[in-house]
Amino acid sequence: QPLVILLYERILPGTQLANRLQDLGYRVQTLADPALLGETARREMPLLVVADLPFEGKDAGMAITGLRADQGTAHLPVIAIIPAGDKTWEGRAVQCGATLVVSDNAVLLHLDRLLQQALQLD
Secondary structure, three states: OEEEEEEEEOOHHHHHHHHHHOOOOOOEEEOOOOOHHOOOOOOOOOOOEEEEOOOOOOOOOHHHHHHHOOOOOOOOOOEEEEOOOHHHHHHHHHHHHEEEEEEEEOOOOOOHHHHHHHHHHH
16 A cells, blocks of 8 residues: 655644545555654655645644655655645745645545646656
8 A cells, every 4th residue: 555644733634634545545654743754754655745734833844845855755746735725825835845735625625636636746
């Protein structure tokens, strides 16, 4: 089973997304600390990273930037989840190197298509 690393702090959409990915046949490793993303991705070599950007007192965007800067993880597609309608988060996600950016209220609805698109862009 291909591995997806799911980085999130907000319970919704995080837990729903983890369940949905498992239903689609992915192994899911969840992380609650952005500081662990780079090390975990280098060690586990996932197919994809899904990162919920809003974190209280932590910077998930910098974790994505770290993936892009590391030769061993720069190739990984990253789907960034942002609060619906928040252009500030959208710009931040793109600036940090997210492959795709999607709002939290649309991610579950369009997950199949997002996964296909992120993996094709790789």
